[in-house]
Structures are given as C-alpha cells and as structure tokens.
Amino acid sequence: MTVIRTAAAGLALLLAAACTAPAPPRSEASTAAGTVCAAPRGAPGAETATTIDVIEQAYFCILGNYYSGATLDARSLLTAGFVALAQELNRNGRDLPEAGMPALTGDRKADWTAFEAVYRKITDRVPDLRDKLAVGTLEAIVAALGDNHARWAHDVKRPPDYYDGDGYGLGFQANVNGPQVGGNPGVALPPLFVTTVQGGAARAAGLRPGDVIESINGSAPFVDGKATPAIAVLYPEYPDARPVRLRLLRQSTGRHWSMTLKPGLYQRDLAALQVVQSKLLDDSIAYVRLRGFAPDSANRVFKAISRLRTGRTLTGVVLDLRGNGGGSPTEATRLVSAFTHGKATAYLCTVDAKCETLWTDNTVELLNLPLMVLTDRSCASACEHFSSAVKDLRLGRLVGTRTAGVISGPAQPYLLGNNTSLSFPARHHLGPNREVIDRIGVPPDHHVPLTPKDAAAGRDPALAKALTLLNK
Structure with missing residues (x-):
C-alpha cells in the first residue's frame, strides 16, 4: 500500500472517516406516507428496491430530524434530486419531454406531491431505468445537505471479478460511513508524493517514498496550486477501479518516468492495521x-x-x-x-x-x-x-x-423502508471554545x-x- 501526501497539507488526500454516534434519534417523525423514520432495531432484513416511496420517506426524515431540518428550504433537496434524475436520463440516452422540473412554492408537502407526480410519469416511461433513477435521485438529495456526516448506505451490485479497495497499493483509509477524499481536497498543496509503499502494484513497480506524482492519466494533480479532480482517480469507487497511468519524478536522481498500476489483491501489513x-x-x-x-x-x-x-x-x-x-x-x-x-x-x-x-x-x-x-x-x-x-x-x-x-456532528442512523440506512447529524459540533471546526x-x-x-x-x-x- 502506498500512502500519498501533499507537501504542506499532510495527508490531505487520504480518506477521512465519518463517525456514527450510538445515540438514538431525536424523534420518530412520521412521513406524509405514514411510514416512520426511526433508529434501526436489530439487524435489518435483506435490502429491497429503492422506490419513490423510499425517497419520500428519506425526504421527510431529513426535514423532521436533520440538524437544520426545521429551517431548511426543502426546495434545495428536490432540485438536487431532479438534477440527478435528468442527468441519469441523459446519460442513458433516454431524455423525455415530460422530464421538466415542476414549479415549487416552498410548501414542503405540496412541493413533494408535485415532484412525485412528475417523477412517476418519467419512471413509467422508462421502467428499465427505474432503479438507477431512484438511487441517483436519493443520493443527490442526501448530498444536497452538504454535510460530511450525512450518508445513505445501500448495496452497490458489483460483478464477481471486481476488486474494490486498495488495489493499486495506494493508501486508502476505509470506513463504514463512506469515503471522503481528505475531507477537503481544496486545501491540499502540491506536490503529491509517495510516503510509504506497503505492497501491491506500487511495490512491484518499484515506487519509493518521496516519488512525486506529476500526472494521473495524463492530467496534473494540481493546476495553479489547486487540487484537480484527477487526484480522485487514485481513490476509485465502484465501478471506477481500473488501471491508472502515472507520471513520476524521483527528485534524488532527477529521473522522470511513467508506469501503469493495475488494481489487484495484495497482502496487507498486519502491524500497520x-x-x-x-x-x-x-x-x-x-x-x-x-x-x-x-x-x-x-x-x-x-x-x-x-x-x-x-x-x-x-x-x-x-x-x-x-x-x-x-x-x-x-x-x-x-x-x-x-x-x-x-x-x-x-x-x-x-x-x-x-x-x-x-x-x-x-x-x-x-x-x-x-x-x-x-x-x-x-x-x-x-x-x-x-x-x-x-x-x-x-x-x-x-x-x-x-x-x-470533517466534523459536522455525530451521525445518527435511520432505517428506511427498503432496509437501507440513512444517517446524518441531529446536532452540529462546536469546539470547547464554541468555535466551528467543520470545514476549517x-x-x-x-x-x-x-x-x-x-x-x-x-x-x-x-x-x-x-x-x-x-x-x-
């Protein structure tokens, strides 16, 4: 495993964990559909399909229990969900004339009713995309909170030959609530370089601590001193793990060279774990x-x-x-x-x-x-x-x-109707001097x-x- 850093920002590109507090939820708010947003009790059953009813449950669960749910403009959630819906249609070459965002008034229940009506018209026209559209819509609604401790946990169907993890030998830090690249990659400073090599493709390729990564698949990790999306390639999520081409510099010798790292299983150093x-x-x-x-x-x-x-x-x-x-x-x-x-x-x-x-x-x-x-x-x-x-x-x-x-607040889990877990903070964290630390x-x-x-x-x-x- 190779761990990479930026010179002035330390491990700014490693995955940061979000914690889940064991405390019970603030309330068990009933949604408009009559379902209950409640803490899991025991092991959930097998996950079932994500439907518009599950999205509705998550929407009202957030409004009833999230830290700022009482003051949140719910239109921001529905707009984000519809953006994802339209993008997924477009990606699949299936855009529809009725796939236009309904007018929203700020009335949470009325806006949901309008959103749901259009959503159902769309998915009735493309039933083969129903699962993809539902998953993308719900993921976008949760992401619209902009909260690093908010997550919807659900199964992602992976082919049996897919390797998900530290396949390049590039340092990952995994966690149960989902990865965030360094929490705030925008504060990372160049250069991007190797700190340790613990196995896998990186060791086989002869990478050493101190080797500077100049490009990733032909793209610079930094432009004008700012981190670029190229860095995220080193931390793939399904289905994006594939061979990665690196251009490197060994400062001690002045050598520049390129190599391709292919994902694959390797033995981890147990002491390091x-x-x-x-x-x-x-x-x-x-x-x-x-x-x-x-x-x-x-x-x-x-x-x-x-x-x-x-x-x-x-x-x-x-x-x-x-x-x-x-x-x-x-x-x-x-x-x-x-x-x-x-x-x-x-x-x-x-x-x-x-x-x-x-x-x-x-x-x-x-x-x-x-x-x-x-x-x-x-x-x-x-x-x-x-x-x-x-x-x-x-x-x-x-x-x-x-x-x-990355410390918005301890996340609390809620069980949704398809046996997936939605988690987010009911309260936000302040330091001992009552200062905000999150994002700072x-x-x-x-x-x-x-x-x-x-x-x-x-x-x-x-x-x-x-x-x-x-x-x-």
Missing part, C-alpha cells in the same frame, strides 16, 4: 499511534502507556493521530479525560443554538504527563474532537499540519509538513519536533 501501536522513544517518552477511535481504544492507549511506564519514569507522551479518521466521540472524550478533569470537551448544538455540553469523564485516571499530538489532514471527526480539546484546553501542543475539517479544521501549534525529501530519507520532521519540545 493495528488500532494502537506503541514504543519507547529517547528512553523516557511514550509514543502511541492511534489509527481510529474504535470501541475501547482509549483504554488500549492507557494500557500501552502503562506498559511503557513500568520500571521507568516517563517524561512525556507523543500521541500520533495522523491518518486517524475518527470514530466514537465517547472514546475521544475519555482520552481527553486522561489529561484534565471538569472541563467541556465539545458542544453539540441544534440549529437554534441549544447546546449539550460534553464533559470530561472524571472517572478516568489522570496520566499527569506532558503531551504532544501529531496531526495531519486525515485527522477527522472524533480525531478533531480530541485535537481541538487539547488545543483549546491547553493540555498539550499539536504538531504537524491542520486537521481535516484545527490548526497545529507547530506547523511541520512532510516534504518529498523527508519521505525519501525516511525522516519524520513532525515527530522530531515533538521530541525536541518534550526534551526542552
């Missing part, structure tokens, strides 16, 4: 890498530090959260609680600014150790919850690059980006800076 890894540095500093806020991850961090503390006096902790896509907000709060008690770690707020305070868990034993936290553009969601608490509460210092800015990220106290030369030489400047600060 461990949620928690730890080691002793400089004889007295505990280094702990946490790859995600999985259940019980905070306890595993505490146990790792305790083992390193046995028989010696520790002088500090370096917590490496680079590439941490998030997970459980509860675990993030518990980890913060090892460094302070009696403090607010975050706020979860409704659209009318009514907020729930998330307090530290004072049953967690304090570590009483200086703390350095390594962050990058793939530190997202619960990782940003933790990082913002460390920064705002002055519990330690952040070293590396800004976090992803948490800036480090010490900005220490990785360069291609660092990667080629095996250097980790952010870790080196953290150790220097602890050893002062």
